[in-house]
Amino acid sequence: MTELELKRAWRTQPPGARHPTLEETRRAARRVARRVGVRNAAEYVAAAAAALVLVRYLWLFPTPWMRAGSAACLVAVLFLAWQLRRRASALPPSELGAMPWRARHRAQLVRQRDALRSAWLWYVAPLVPGLVLFRWGVETELPEGGPFARGWVINAGLALGLVAVAVVNRLVSGHLGRQIDALDADTDAD
Amino acid sequence: MRTTTEPDGAPDAESTAVPTSAQDEAYLDAIAHHGSELERFVSGYERRPAERQELLQEVHVAIWRSLAGFRGECSLRTWVYRVAHNVGATHVARSGAGARRFVDLDALASLPSESTPQAADRRLDLARILGLIHRLRSPDREVMLLYLEDLDAADIGEITGLSARNVATKIHRIKKALATQLGALETYP
Numbered sequence: 001m002t003e004l005e006l007k008r009a010w011r012t013q014p015p016g017a018r019h020p021t022l023e024e025t026r027r028a029a030r031r032v033a034r035r036v037g038v039r040n041a042a043e044y045v046a047a048a049a050a051a052l053v054l055v056r057y058l059w060l061f062p063t064p065w066m067r068a069g070s071a072a073c074l075v076a077v078l079f080l081a082w083q084l085r086r087r088a089s090a091l092p093p094s095e096l097g098a099m100p101w102r103a104r105h106r107a108q109l110v111r112q113r114d115a116l117r118s119a120w121l122w123y124v125a126p127l128v129p130g131l132v133l134f135r136w137g138v139e140t141e142l143p144e145g146g147p148f149a150r151g152w153v154i155n156a157g158l159a160l161g162l163v164a165v166a167v168v169n170r171l172v173s174g175h176l177g178r179q180i181d182a183l184d185a186d187t188d189a190d
Numbered sequence: 191m192r193t194t195t196e197p198d199g200a201p202d203a204e205s206t207a208v209p210t211s212a213q214d215e216a217y218l219d220a221i222a223h224h225g226s227e228l229e230r231f232v233s234g235y236e237r238r239p240a241e242r243q244e245l246l247q248e249v250h251v252a253i254w255r256s257l258a259g260f261r262g263e264c265s266l267r268t269w270v271y272r273v274a275h276n277v278g279a280t281h282v283a284r285s286g287a288g289a290r291r292f293v294d295l296d297a298l299a300s301l302p303s304e305s306t307p308q309a310a311d312r313r314l315d316l317a318r319i320l321g322l323i324h325r326l327r328s329p330d331r332e333v334m335l336l337y338l339e340d341l342d343a344a345d346i347g348e349i350t351g352l353s354a355r356n357v358a359t360k361i362h363r364i365k366k367a368l369a370t371q372l373g374a375l376e377t378y379p
Contacts, residue, residue, distance in 0.1 A: 093258075094259025094260075097269035
């Protein structure tokens with residue numbers, strides 16, 4: 001078999017699949033758009049629920065420090081919701097044809113790596129002021145003569161949790177960085 | 191002209207009426223001219239018939255949605271092929287198949303030959319070629335599919351984002367792999 005015969009055989013295969021009509025394609029596109037809409041709405045509902053709880057705390061908590069902490073956490077949650085949308089949302093479908101797969105795949109990896117690498121700044125740091133204010137309010141309200149370690153275990157647990165989030169994000173960003181390097185090396189190798 | 195889509199490409203509630211938008215017209219044009227290629231590309235990304243049909247529909251939807259952003263920066267063919275390969279490569283990555291399962295063109299040529307006495311049978315050859323394509327990782331898979339469509343290195347480079355030199359090297363390896371795997375592929379100088 002010659003090269004030309006092979007290509008001809010490939011291109012003259014009998015059609016096996018049924019192509020959807022325009023209407024079917026539109027209906028399927030609407031289903032995709034609905035799924036994306038539901039997913040986005042779920043993220044907003046979760047952020048709104050957290051914000052509602054924090055707003056309620058503004059009236060519920062007894063000390064100004066604790067209320068200030070709730071207010072700062074409320075601002076942080078709204079900021080996080082905005083940052084997640086800005087940094088973690090997928091590229092729009094209208095860009096599918098504008099870029100080859102490798103460039104698109106690399107752009108998405110770079111975006112994810114950068115978001116995770118700076119997570120300590122935009123994900124962890126905004127929560128710190130509110131948590132510090134809140135814990136300060138709790139500490140100053142504790143009765144005199146309590147055990148020495150009283151709220152320290154909780155404070156240490158919160159601090160460790162925040163550090164762990166920053167470290168894990170950093171590690172995953174390093175893994176993505178190595179994937180990008182491998183992709184670049186593969187391109188250069190040719 | 192009344193548009194039937196929202197700015198982000200998602201259809202509005204009344205978009206099931208008569209096709210009138212530029213997006214619909216571009217879509218119908220794309221499918222009329224490149225529908226058969228799409229089917230062959232999809233067969234290169236999914237071997238199971240039912241899943242292949244679903245993937246083909248996914249490609250159609252992606253093309254229709256993407257055409258909301260088509261401004262003629264490249265030819266319609268390049269745009270459609272890129273969308274198809276983007277969806278196909280994402281499908282392969284999403285299917286959970288480990289990257290280690292796939293090989294590059296060098297490794298493909300060194301795999302044990304599956305050549306049989308029935309090598310002259312065209313259907314067997316096509317089945318074997320599909321088997322080889324399914325072993326390839328991206329972008330070698332795209333290059334092989336486009337090579338079989340008889341595109342030249344410049345066109346393949348525009349679609350895949352690889353340089354023409356890279357594409358020429360890969361085509362050389364494809365020919366070598368096909369010659370090894372199919373037994374006797376006569377190539378032209």
